[in-house]
Amino acid sequence: MTSMAPVVEIRDLHKAYGQHEVLKGIDLTVEAGQVVCVIGPSGSGKSTLLRCVNLLEQPSAGKVIVQGVELTHRDVDIDAARRRVGMVFQQFNLFPHMTVLQNVIIAQRRVLNRSRAEAEQIARQNLDKVGVGMKCDSYPAQLSGGQQQRVAIARALAMSPSLMLFDEPTSALDPELVGDVLTVMRRLAAEGMTMLVVTHEMAFARDVADRVVFMDGGVIVEEDAAARVIGDPQHERTRTFLRRVLDPTAQPETTTH
Amino acid sequence: MTDQSTTTEPNAPAPTTAGAARFSPRRRQQVSRLLQYLILLTALAAVVLLADWEGLAQNFAKPDVAQQALPALFTVALANTMIYTLGGFLFGFLSGLLLALMRLSTVRAYRWLAIAYIEIFRGLPALLIFLLILFLPLALPGLEVPGGTYGQGVLGLALVAAAYMAETLRAGLQAVPRGQMEAARSLGMSHARSMVTIIIPQAIRIVIPPTTNQFVSLLKDSSLVLFLGVSGEYVELTKYGNDLASQHANATPILVVGVTYLLVTIPLGYLAVRLEKRQEKGR
């Protein structure tokens, strides 16, 4: 493969809500085809980081560059820039007043101006791909959480994004439905999709991620190959976090070695 | 005096066995219900015996007067009531939506304008607004409401409706979860596009039940068109009843008109309740 510009480049990203500094200078790069998983305790700024990448939050300082386009530049057409970045939310956020098929068609029609036939064909392809092709005419409320999340993934994919952001996509699901969504994400990764995934699914991170980023208190504490960060973390904060995630019932005082 | 002791009994901390034996709670309930029926029957008997039924029938339910009201009651009066109400509702809804969006705007001047309008037009009696419309051409010569009498009636109702619907729609817009806007934006839709395609349709669904109730009060307020001095083909139900009543010196038309209003308002009221229940279930 020829060396390409990274799909995402985040440089010294800061985000504050009033006095409360949530991101304190994040540097992160995701190359084409890479899967990067972000882990870290609740409130460490993982969602904020993801939301800054497609400018759902306006960063206080720093740069976000997607495929060479600086999204944080004042004159950038943010609606156009967002089309390259798909996002999957913890709460699915399907449009409840539209059928599954309409959910996947609407932005293709209104944003990309695809013809009705083309948009529908692409929608059906993507719905089949995530295994909910038979639910085209259902409304979101009639689907299980796992099905809804897969529709949300299809909806994002239908826009042909260069980068997919996932913010704890399985956290709102019943345990028995988590597997279906993770399977879809694994397949997506195998197909070469560039992905930035916030997750607590350590098995997924270990198997799929090229790199794992551990965040705490608005900074990246540790970033390395998945096996390294999860299997042999270098920082005490990472170890403490992993111990809690991997064995939630363990006593906080157990020794490490 | 004796029943006083029985009513205070339930408050007694420890009921004595003697009290319990005298009047069990179930027995007391039976007696109380019997008393209530007796009072009701007495009142009914009094009305039946004392009322001047002949006179009442002559004044309020004279068949030939009622018959004379008939065809035009529906073809003209009810039809006009519906024209004024639907027109007022339509323009009120659209202006209300605009006001609600202004009320939620990030531009402070828009918010203030919307608040000012809403406070003023919710605070004024509807009749006063109709009188203002009536005297508008006097104050500003040359200014005329398009659509003539219909236009004036519709304008008055729309001005009132817009203020109420603005508040209802604002609540509806705010009830749409934040994630909906975020999902739409993340798909590349502009803010305006997201509002039109995603947020407003959901907000409208949310406000259908309260809006049905507002339609009913608008229907009743359409009687204020009476004060615009309408006549002939423009009369609505209340004006029609009023004219016929004075013509015959008889109250029957008023009663007939009242029943006609209820034929519309009561089913609509039930519809609003049903829609509300269905929406609660859908959540």
Ligand SMILES: Nc1ncnc2c1ncn2[C@@H]1O[C@H](COP(=O)(O)OP(=O)(O)O)[C@@H](O)[C@H]1O
């Ligand atoms: N809109 C907001 N206004 C104020 N504070 C916020 C807002 N969104 C997030 N925060 C704060 O930012 C911090 C990080 O939040 P978040 O990025 O959601 O963390 P994580 O996803 O890692 O759990 C939290 O302390 C949270 O309270």
Ligand SMILES: [Mg+2]
């Ligand atoms: Mg989060």
